[in-house]
Amino acid sequence: MPPMSDCRCAFDKNPHLISSETNRSALDRHVLSVGAAQRRAKAQEVEAEMDMACERAAIGSGLRGASRDAWTRQTWDRYVAEAVNQSRAHGAELQTLWRDAAYLDRLAGAL
Secondary structure: OOOOOOOHHHHHHOHHHOOOHHHHHHHHHHHHHHHHHHHHHHHHHHHHHHHHHHHHHHHOOOOOOOOHHHOOHHHHHHHHHHHHHHHHHHHHHHHHHHHHHHHHHHHHHHO
């Protein structure tokens, strides 16, 4: 079996295929920023789903549309109990998403 080509001849014939350092760092910065934004968006989506689950647990089917100012102690207890359950279920995922987003932002800023 012949060895694989390292494709250097293609770059020799077409030097525009090799991006300049400036273009490469701009692209990398953009890719990193997009990755950070995607992770933040996913984290916000998970947080919104968690909040909806907590509200469903708190008010059930009885008090649709009721303001949180009108909630009773028992309603808040159900909300907090579900928040603890949601935190156990999604806390590690959220922590990872927020940490990764911050890390990618720092990397993009360093380029």
